[in-house]
Amino acid sequence: MADLMKFVKDEFVTKKEFPAFGAGDTITVYYEIREGEKTRTQFFKGVVIQRRGSGTTETFTIRKMSGAIGVERIFPVNLPALQKIEINKKGAVRRARIFYFRELTGKKAKIKDKRRY
Numbered sequence: 001m002a003d004l005m006k007f008v009k010d011e012f013v014t015k016k017e018f019p020a021f022g023a024g025d026t027i028t029v030y031y032e033i034r035e036g037e038k039t040r041t042q043f044f045k046g047v048v049i050q051r052r053g054s055g056t057t058e059t060f061t062i063r064k065m066s067g068a069i070g071v072e073r074i075f076p077v078n079l080p081a082l083q084k085i086e087i088n089k090k091g092a093v094r095r096a097r098i099f100y101f102r103e104l105t106g107k108k109a110k111i112k113d114k115r116r117y
Contacts, residue, residue, distance in 0.1 A: 009056045016082065021060075023048050023098050024091030024111050029062065032081040041083060044073055047111065050097040063101065070102060090114040 021027055028045040046064030049072065053059050058077040063070055075082065091111035101109065 014078070014080075016078065018077070018082075018085045019087050021048060021051075021085070021087050023050055023096055024093030025087055026089040026091065026111075027062065028086040028088060029075060030083040030085070031075070031079070032083060045088070046071075046073075047091065047098075047101065049099065049101060052097075 025048050026046070027048060028043050030041055030043045032039055033042050044062060044064065046062040049061040049063050051058065051060045056078050059074050060077065061072055061074050063072045065071070089111075090113065092114045093111060101111075
């Protein structure tokens with residue numbers, strides 16, 4: 001049964017190539033929204049809180065501040081509506097899932113940039 005599931009995932013699910021990103025990175029996700037007959041592209045820019053899952057069921061969570069309210073959105077990696085992902089900043093964090101970031105405000109909520117040599 002597991003072989004059948006793997007076969008279906010490999011054959012019928014289209015893989016999209018996105019840049020490598022992880023927790024702490026600031027990214028912009030462009031995705032398509034359908035409203036009746038019309039389609040438009042919308043973006044969501046924020047900090048990656050976590051990546052979870054593997055293969056076709058992999059998802060990532062992005063958090064942004066909208067005024068004084070934090071907004072989180074979960075995107076599946078294989079979502080057909082995803083158009084592109086841009087990495088704005090690489091963040092230096094020591095955990096794979098930065099849920100502590102939700103309680104931080106002000107200067108404490110700033111993530112340091114990764115050093116490049």
